[in-house]
Amino acid sequence: MSNPSTLTLAPQATPVAKPLAIPLRAILPWALFSSLIFLLALYFIGVEQGALAIFNGTDVHEFVHDSRHLLSFPCH
Numbered sequence: 001m002s003n004p005s006t007l008t009l010a011p012q013a014t015p016v017a018k019p020l021a022i023p024l025r026a027i028l029p030w031a032l033f034s035s036l037i038f039l040l041a042l043y044f045i046g047v048e049q050g051a052l053a054i055f056n057g058t059d060v061h062e063f064v065h066d067s068r069h070l071l072s073f074p075c076h
């Protein structure tokens with residue numbers, strides 16, 4: 001028989017798992033890499049034409065043409 005002083009009707013607290021903490025040092029290289037990829041994509045979609053063009057011709061411009069209009073960059 002158990003000791004009546006230890007009995008309780010309140011539900012026992014269950015331990016709650018801590019949320020997964022990802023250290024900043026682990027995220028930072030991926031954040032920089034994805035930012036670089038994003039900025040490169042934004043450059044080729046938005047600015048790669050005319051005087052700022054890296055590649056001659058309009059191949060890059062035509063390839064991302066629909067993206068330019070989707071993102072409201074001035075085009076033609």
Ligand SMILES: [Zn+2]
Pocket residue numbers: 065068069075076
């Ligand atoms: Zn256009």
